[in-house]
Amino acid sequence: MSNALKLTIPEGLPFIDFEREFDFPVAEVFRAHKDPELVAQWLGPRQMTMSVSHYDFRTGGSYRYTHTAPDGSAYVFSGVFHTVRENDFAIQTFEFDGYPDVVSIEFLTFEDLGGGRSRLSARAVYPSMEARDGMAQSGMEGGMSEGYERLEELLTGAKV
Numbered sequence: 001m002s003n004a005l006k007l008t009i010p011e012g013l014p015f016i017d018f019e020r021e022f023d024f025p026v027a028e029v030f031r032a033h034k035d036p037e038l039v040a041q042w043l044g045p046r047q048m049t050m051s052v053s054h055y056d057f058r059t060g061g062s063y064r065y066t067h068t069a070p071d072g073s074a075y076v077f078s079g080v081f082h083t084v085r086e087n088d089f090a091i092q093t094f095e096f097d098g099y100p101d102v103v104s105i106e107f108l109t110f111e112d113l114g115g116g117r118s119r120l121s122a123r124a125v126y127p128s129m130e131a132r133d134g135m136a137q138s139g140m141e142g143g144m145s146e147g148y149e150r151l152e153e154l155l156t157g158a159k160v
Contacts, residue, residue, distance in 0.1 A: 003152065005145045014132045016140075019121040020148045024155045026110045026118040030087045032151055033057065033108075040065070042150040045143045048075075059084050063092075079103075094124065102131045 008017040022029050032038045036055035044050055044067045053064040064078040076097040082105075083091040090108045104124045111119040126132035 003148075005141070005148055007141050007144070009132075009136050012129070014127070014129050015123055015125045016132060016136060017121070017123050018144065019119060021113065021117060021119045022152060022155065023117055024152075025116050026087045026112045028155055029118050029120060029151075030110050032155065033090070033110075034084075038154065042154050043147050045139075045146045046150065057081055057084055057090070099131075099134070102127060102134075104131070104135070 003021040003023065006019045032042065034057040036052045039055060040050045040052050047070055048067040051066050055063040055065065058081060061081040062079065064076070067075045078095050079093040081090060081092045083089065088110055092106050093103050094106055095103045104126045106122055106124045108120060108122045111121065113119055126135060
């Protein structure tokens, strides 16, 4: 893909920044983050399947979903959407059931670049350096890259 994920993991600080541009308008990228049927088609690594227990992308909403690996291993994630502003911004928590009590807070910004292009930028803040380093070493970058490639493919194949 021509729009690579840019991941920044600053030394000594408990956060991870990422950025990804899309050759699609903000409204389409936002909708692909909002609609649970679309989210299930792109979020996560290619080899995983995703089932959504619930996904309510609005201020005060919450989510819970499971990624299942080919060997049957299940990875469950949940969180709360604290703030959602249509086509603009979202604040959400993120928790992996495999590491209970380690919750990150994520700030996502959807930016119109003009010409039918957009940028998603985000900061994920962790409760400790240990939690941040664990996330950084978990294969996060590969999974996110694959997920955003899948999102681009979804948007290319069927305008949302």
